[in-house]
Amino acid sequence: MARLLDDEEIARQLTALPGWVGDGAALHRDYELPDFLTAIRGVDEIAQLAEHMDHHPDIDIRWRTLRITLSTHSEGGTTQLDVELAHQIHEVLARLGAT
Numbered sequence: 001m002a003r004l005l006d007d008e009e010i011a012r013q014l015t016a017l018p019g020w021v022g023d024g025a026a027l028h029r030d031y032e033l034p035d036f037l038t039a040i041r042g043v044d045e046i047a048q049l050a051e052h053m054d055h056h057p058d059i060d061i062r063w064r065t066l067r068i069t070l071s072t073h074s075e076g077g078t079t080q081l082d083v084e085l086a087h088q089i090h091e092v093l094a095r096l097g098a099t
């Protein structure tokens with residue numbers, strides 16, 4: 001079971017995740033994709049890696065912008081699983097041309 005990270009640990013780990021912010025409850029970042037269909041492909045790729053990790057993001061789709069929110073529901077906050085998923089999502093979306 002993943003343990004909750006404290007604010008200091010979250011801040012330290014976010015230094016390796018450009019653009020991501022933590023609000024205590026969750027990690028967030030907006031990614032802008034080149035177009036809508038590429039954004040949807042990003043959602044599909046994220047869905048596959050989330051299933052593989054058995055850890056699932058909230059994803060808000062606004063045209064070609066994806067707002068990703070990560071938290072560990074079972075723990076009520078941010079854990080190492082969220083940090084790991086953020087790294088994997090960043091890799092996938094950067095490869096699809098996200099900024």
Ligand SMILES: C[C@H](O)[C@H](O)[C@H]1CNC2=NC(N)=NC(=O)C2=N1
Binds near residue numbers: 054055056070072073
């Ligand atoms: C049984 C299964 O492992 C749990 O329901 C998982 C599934 N995906 C999950 N995803 C997220 N973000 N938080 C969870 O606590 C969580 N729990």
